[in-house]
Amino acid sequence: MKFLGVIIVCLTGGLLLYGTTDFPDWGDPSSPASTHLSDYYIEKTIEDTKVPNIVTSVLADYRGFDTMFETAVIFTAGLACFILLRDFRGKKERFYRHKPTGVVLHVKDGKKTLTVGKEFEHMDKDWVPSDLIIKTVCRILIPFIQIYAMYVVAHGDFSPGGGFQGGVIFGSSLILLAISYDLKTLVNRIKEKVLGIFAALGVLIFVGIAAICMPMGGNFLDYTALAPLVWDPHHVRALGMLGVEIGVGFAVMAVMAIIYINIVSEGRHDEGL
Amino acid sequence: MTDLLPLIVAKYNYWLYVILMMIGLYAMIAKNNLIKKVVGMNIFQTAIILFYVSIGYKKDATLPIIQNAHGGQDAHAAVIHAIDYINPLPHVLMLTAIVVSVATFGVAMALAVRIYQRYQTLEEDELRMRLSEK
Numbered sequence: 001m002k003f004l005g006v007i008i009v010c011l012t013g014g015l016l017l018y019g020t021t022d023f024p025d026w027g028d029p030s031s032p033a034s035t036h037l038s039d040y041y042i043e044k045t046i047e048d049t050k051v052p053n054i055v056t057s058v059l060a061d062y063r064g065f066d067t068m069f070e071t072a073v074i075f076t077a078g079l080a081c082f083i084l085l086r087d088f089r090g091k092k093e094r095f096y097r098h099k100p101t102g103v104v105l106h107v108k109d110g111k112k113t114l115t116v117g118k119e120f121e122h123m124d125k126d127w128v129p130s131d132l133i134i135k136t137v138c139r140i141l142i143p144f145i146q147i148y149a150m151y152v153v154a155h156g157d158f159s160p161g162g163g164f165q166g167g168v169i170f171g172s173s174l175i176l177l178a179i180s181y182d183l184k185t186l187v188n189r190i191k192e193k194v195l196g197i198f199a200a201l202g203v204l205i206f207v208g209i210a211a212i213c214m215p216m217g218g219n220f221l222d223y224t225a226l227a228p229l230v231w232d233p234h235h236v237r238a239l240g241m242l243g244v245e246i247g248v249g250f251a252v253m254a255v256m257a258i259i260y261i262n263i264v265s266e267g268r269h270d271e272g273l
Numbered sequence: 274m275t276d277l278l279p280l281i282v283a284k285y286n287y288w289l290y291v292i293l294m295m296i297g298l299y300a301m302i303a304k305n306n307l308i309k310k311v312v313g314m315n316i317f318q319t320a321i322i323l324f325y326v327s328i329g330y331k332k333d334a335t336l337p338i339i340q341n342a343h344g345g346q347d348a349h350a351a352v353i354h355a356i357d358y359i360n361p362l363p364h365v366l367m368l369t370a371i372v373v374s375v376a377t378f379g380v381a382m383a384l385a386v387r388i389y390q391r392y393q394t395l396e397e398d399e400l401r402m403r404l405s406e407k
Contacts, residue, residue: 009302043354054339
């Protein structure tokens, strides 16, 4: 198999390299990719949409359908992870740690209910004390990461940024919380239901803004029709894009957290990385 | 050989992406472990993303964000030349592709976890052995 693999790779690579002789040079402004449609996007963006960031205007306006279904793909990926892995059966055995002394209670029959006082905490089987430095640094860092994520979403129209990037940054802050403390901290802070609702809400915001355009007299995703609804009709397309980007941010943030939680805990949401 | 060298120098970006792509393809074909195959697929995707982004590059051009769009001195007088800004279209396509690749990577990992739960292995030959036993 290895030998066959080398032959296939060499053949494919050789053919691709032979094909590159017909490709435009590095940085050639008159290459086919940069001459037809992209010139229109660059020159007409301000006129059409009043959004200086061309990437955002192409993403959320000119190619809005593409982005809408990309968001749906991400939502479906989160759903697939949930369906494949989620395991609602509880663990058979549980461990409780007495906080002042460090004595560990091992409950072998998980079905029996056991009520413990406040001085006990439910803990993982392979529990290790988390490092104080890591915890403190992450506790200080996480709020700033989240504020930065919101800035990236809100400022996507005017500077590099947008819903996808902001959502990923926000999701990574949640993952950082789960890594630096433990998975239960994250699951207790943000319930599974809330994450699922956020993922669905993000897609709903996108599709909802697109669909509201139709009863207002425009086409699907034609933000100009929203002009009577917003306070600044001059920038209606920019505001429509902002709303759509917020929806994308919600969906991406929730799906990142859902995928992470389900994979590290094998779907049981109790202990993990 | 004398013809080949300037050709490589003019298009060295494509050579790099083809090499990276072939590394990913080799990992997908030859590796035995399913996780390594998935990582190979990710390397392949990365090569394609880099390829697209490099297509959008123009010499002496800046980011695809219009300068002085709001409140500049000569905001309305300034004519926008397409040659001053790099091509935004590949960036848009790859922006969504990156996030989707992360999501598909997550689904692949979830499948790998399920396979491991059922067969206690992720090695391809062992999996095939287990399947033929039944």
